[in-house]
Amino acid sequence: MKTTIKIVAVCAIIVAAFCYGKSSAGFPELNAAKKSLMDAKNHLQSAKRDFGGHRAKAADEVDKAIVEIDKAIEYGDKNKD
Numbered sequence: 001m002k003t004t005i006k007i008v009a010v011c012a013i014i015v016a017a018f019c020y021g022k023s024s025a026g027f028p029e030l031n032a033a034k035k036s037l038m039d040a041k042n043h044l045q046s047a048k049r050d051f052g053g054h055r056a057k058a059a060d061e062v063d064k065a066i067v068e069i070d071k072a073i074e075y076g077d078k079n080k081d
Contacts, residue, residue, distance in 0.1 A: 027073055030069050030072060030076075033069055034070075037069070041059055045059060
């Protein structure tokens, strides 16, 4: 599970770096990544078991990745170089 969380976070960062310099409307990859992360969080929250606290930890890590995507979009909007 920890590997999955790290992969999701790394993917979000890679997507953010790839989309550097575009306006938020022009960030389809970031928007798609954010939607995928939100879907993943919904799936985690819908799980029937706690999985020893790992499900909640994964949901927290997904939240952090979403925050990073939002920061990337904000940065991209302000820095159009």
